[in-house]
Amino acid sequence: MSGSETTKLIPFDRLTATAVAIDRPNVDTDQIIPARYLALPREEQVSHLFHDLRYRDDGAPREGFPLNEPTAAGAQILIAERNFACGSSREHAVTVLVDNGFRVFIAPSFGDIFNNNCFQNGALPIRLPEERIREMLDHLARRPDARITVDLDAQTVTGPDNWTQSFEIDSFRKQCLLTGSDDISLTLRHEPDIAAYERRAEAHADWL
Amino acid sequence: MAMSAAATDGTGPATMFEKIWRRHVVVDRPDGYTLLYVDRHLLHDGSYNAFKRLEAAGMKVRRPDRAFATPDHYMPTNTRDKSAIVDPNHRRMVVGLAANAAATGVTIFDIGDSRQGIVHVVGPEQGITLPGITLVCGDSHTSTHGALGCLAFGVGSSEVTHVLATQSLWQRKPKAMRVTIDGALGFGITGKDVILAIIARIGAGGGTGHVLEYDGSGIRQLSIEGRLTLCNMSIEGGGRAGMIAPDDTTYEYIAGRPYAPKGEAWDRAMAFWRTLPSDDGATFDREVTLSGPEIAPMVTWGTSPEDAAPVTDSIPDPALAADAARRDGQARALAYMGLEPGTPISEIPVDRVFIGSCTNSRIEDLRMAAQVAKGRKAQIPSWIVPGSGLIKEQAEAEGLDQIFKDAGFEWRDAGCSMCVGMNGEIGKPGERIASTSNRNFVGRQGKGVRTHLVSPAMAAAAAVTGHFTDVRHMLKA
Incomplete structure (x- = not known):
C-alpha cells in the first residue's frame, strides 16, 4: 500500500525544562482550547491556549494565571491535578499545547482520550500519585524556575533537589515515543492480519 | 452460523465487554496492546483534519462501506442552506465533509436529507449501531451507542485517520466497572x-x-432513548465507554431499521446477540x-458534571467541603455560576432553555418536554433542536411542534447547536441556561454562560416557570 511512510513524529527520549502548574482538578479540554477556535487553521490556534482562563474580556493577560507569569516562558512541562484534559475528544487540546512548547504532562489522572491523543503527537502524559504532585506543586510555588528532568528510557522524573520519582508507561507507547514512529505505519505491517480477521469475522457476522 | 461470543474462551464467566473485546482482536501483542477491529465508523463535520491527513499521506479509506458521515457540529439549526453559513471556516467543514464522502465512497446523510442529524442520534436511528459490534467516532460522546449492547468509544482525530486507513485501532484493554x-x-x-x-x-x-x-x-x-441518554454521559464520569446488555426492548427498537439485518440474517444476528449479556458470576x-x-430530578449547580444535586436540594456551602482543594473548587465554581451557598435550587431563576444535543434530542425527550409545555407559556427564550431530520418529521406528525410553538418555544432544525456552540449558536455572557446537553464546563455554551444540566422535562418546566421546578408536580397535574 502506498503511503506506508507516513509522517514521523519527533522522537522523545529525555527532557530537562521548567514547568508550569495548572493547580485545579477536572480541567477540561474546552478550557485548554475553547470550541470557537477549533475551525481555525492549526497555526492560528497557537495563541488561544487556555484562552478564557488566560485573557480578560479586553484581551489583556489575566494576572495570576500561571501561563502569564514571566517564569512560564520556555516551560515544556505542565503539571496538573486529577482528571486533567477530561471532556471533549478534540485533539487540538494536545496540538495547541505541543505548539506552545509543551511535551510532558504530569497529573494524577488524565482524560482517556487526551491520554491517547498525546501519543499520536509525540507528547508524554505521566501519571504520578496525588501526594507527589502536591509536593511538586508546593516546590514549584517556591521555586518557579526549577528545572525538572524527564527521562523516558529510565522512566523517571527528577526534580532540582535530586528527588527522583519513577513512573509507569506501556512499553508499546514508550517504544513509539522513543522512535517517533506513528501507529499507522506500524499497523500497515499487520495488513495480512487485518485481511484474515475480516474474512473470519464476515463469515460469522454476515449482517454487517 | 452465529458464533457464540464467548466461544474462544475456555475460562469461565465473562462480562459483555470482555466478550465483545475478544471477538474483535486482530493482533494481541505481548506488551498488552491489542489491534482491535472497528466494525462501524461514524464521521461528522469535525472530521475534516482526519480526511486531510489521510489524503496527505496518500492513503485510501480501507472500508468505505463501514463508515457513515453526517454534518452536525458546524451546521446552523435555523437554516438548511449551506451557503448561508457565514463563517468561511465553518462552511469549509460542512462542505468539506460532503466532498470527502463523495471522494472516498463513504455514505453520507447530508444537509437536505431527512436522515441527517447529530451523529450519535443517527447511528442508532439508522440501525448502524447494533449489539456486539465495535463502533468508534471522533467525538467523546460515542459512548452513547453502547446503550444497544456494543463497545463504542470516542477517539481523537489522528485515530480517526488510523481507522479510515486500517479499520482498526491500537488499544490497551480497559478495566470493567x-x-x-x-x-x-x-x-x-x-x-x-x-x-x-x-x-x-x-x-x-x-x-x-x-x-x-x-x-x-x-x-x-x-x-x-433513556438508555442512550445514560450511556451518552459515561464520558462525563470519565468512562471509556458505557454499555447496557441488549434485551427485548433493544431488539424491538432495532427491528426494521435501514442498516439492521433482515430476514434470515436477523435470526442469525439474534442468536449471537442473545449470547452477549455478562455471564452470571462474571x-x-x-x-x-x-x-x-x-434518585430525584437532578440539576447541576457547578462547572463539572459531578456538581449535581436533586432539585429539592440547596446550593452546597464550600465551607463544609471535605478538603481545601474541594473548597476552593466549589468556591470557584459558585463564583462563575453566580450562586450563593444555601440557595434552594428551585429558587434559581433561569434566562434561557436549550432542549437538544446527542444527550436529549430524541422523540421521547421531545414528547416529555411537550407534555410539560402543553397549555403553558415559556417565560424565557427556549429552543427545541431535534436530534435528526427524521425526529423532527415524527414530532411534527405527532403535533409536538405545534404544542411547542403555541407555548412560545422556538422549533429548529437538527444539529449539535447550543450544546457546544461550534456553529455560533451560543448564549450571552452571564446568561443562565437550563440545558439538556452534557457539559456544564466554563464557557461551554458561550463565554461567561452559566449552564445547568437537566432532563428535557426539567428544562421545559424551567421554561414555563422561569426557574428550576420539580417537574414531578407538573407531570402529575
Whole structure:
C-alpha cells in the first residue's frame, strides 16, 4: 500500500525544562482550547491556549494565571491535578499545547482520550500519585524556575533537589515515543492480519 | 452460523465487554496492546483534519462501506442552506465533509436529507449501531451507542485517520466497572437524572480507564432513548465507554431499521446477540450500586458534571467541603455560576432553555418536554433542536411542534447547536441556561454562560416557570 511512510513524529527520549502548574482538578479540554477556535487553521490556534482562563474580556493577560507569569516562558512541562484534559475528544487540546512548547504532562489522572491523543503527537502524559504532585506543586510555588528532568528510557522524573520519582508507561507507547514512529505505519505491517480477521469475522457476522 | 461470543474462551464467566473485546482482536501483542477491529465508523463535520491527513499521506479509506458521515457540529439549526453559513471556516467543514464522502465512497446523510442529524442520534436511528459490534467516532460522546449492547468509544482525530486507513485501532484493554441501579425509578425520573446521580457519586474522573456497564432493575425499565441518554454521559464520569446488555426492548427498537439485518440474517444476528449479556458470576474490576427509588430530578449547580444535586436540594456551602482543594473548587465554581451557598435550587431563576444535543434530542425527550409545555407559556427564550431530520418529521406528525410553538418555544432544525456552540449558536455572557446537553464546563455554551444540566422535562418546566421546578408536580397535574 502506498503511503506506508507516513509522517514521523519527533522522537522523545529525555527532557530537562521548567514547568508550569495548572493547580485545579477536572480541567477540561474546552478550557485548554475553547470550541470557537477549533475551525481555525492549526497555526492560528497557537495563541488561544487556555484562552478564557488566560485573557480578560479586553484581551489583556489575566494576572495570576500561571501561563502569564514571566517564569512560564520556555516551560515544556505542565503539571496538573486529577482528571486533567477530561471532556471533549478534540485533539487540538494536545496540538495547541505541543505548539506552545509543551511535551510532558504530569497529573494524577488524565482524560482517556487526551491520554491517547498525546501519543499520536509525540507528547508524554505521566501519571504520578496525588501526594507527589502536591509536593511538586508546593516546590514549584517556591521555586518557579526549577528545572525538572524527564527521562523516558529510565522512566523517571527528577526534580532540582535530586528527588527522583519513577513512573509507569506501556512499553508499546514508550517504544513509539522513543522512535517517533506513528501507529499507522506500524499497523500497515499487520495488513495480512487485518485481511484474515475480516474474512473470519464476515463469515460469522454476515449482517454487517 | 452465529458464533457464540464467548466461544474462544475456555475460562469461565465473562462480562459483555470482555466478550465483545475478544471477538474483535486482530493482533494481541505481548506488551498488552491489542489491534482491535472497528466494525462501524461514524464521521461528522469535525472530521475534516482526519480526511486531510489521510489524503496527505496518500492513503485510501480501507472500508468505505463501514463508515457513515453526517454534518452536525458546524451546521446552523435555523437554516438548511449551506451557503448561508457565514463563517468561511465553518462552511469549509460542512462542505468539506460532503466532498470527502463523495471522494472516498463513504455514505453520507447530508444537509437536505431527512436522515441527517447529530451523529450519535443517527447511528442508532439508522440501525448502524447494533449489539456486539465495535463502533468508534471522533467525538467523546460515542459512548452513547453502547446503550444497544456494543463497545463504542470516542477517539481523537489522528485515530480517526488510523481507522479510515486500517479499520482498526491500537488499544490497551480497559478495566470493567458495573454500575447497578437497584430498584425501580420513581415517577418522572429519566435516564438523564440517573446518569447525573451516578456522576455525582463516582466523580467526573471516577470511571477513568474503565468501561461502564449499567445494570439492575432501574436500567431495565428504561426505554432505548433513556438508555442512550445514560450511556451518552459515561464520558462525563470519565468512562471509556458505557454499555447496557441488549434485551427485548433493544431488539424491538432495532427491528426494521435501514442498516439492521433482515430476514434470515436477523435470526442469525439474534442468536449471537442473545449470547452477549455478562455471564452470571462474571467479575468486574469495580462495582457501584445506587438505589433506583432514591434518585430525584437532578440539576447541576457547578462547572463539572459531578456538581449535581436533586432539585429539592440547596446550593452546597464550600465551607463544609471535605478538603481545601474541594473548597476552593466549589468556591470557584459558585463564583462563575453566580450562586450563593444555601440557595434552594428551585429558587434559581433561569434566562434561557436549550432542549437538544446527542444527550436529549430524541422523540421521547421531545414528547416529555411537550407534555410539560402543553397549555403553558415559556417565560424565557427556549429552543427545541431535534436530534435528526427524521425526529423532527415524527414530532411534527405527532403535533409536538405545534404544542411547542403555541407555548412560545422556538422549533429548529437538527444539529449539535447550543450544546457546544461550534456553529455560533451560543448564549450571552452571564446568561443562565437550563440545558439538556452534557457539559456544564466554563464557557461551554458561550463565554461567561452559566449552564445547568437537566432532563428535557426539567428544562421545559424551567421554561414555563422561569426557574428550576420539580417537574414531578407538573407531570402529575
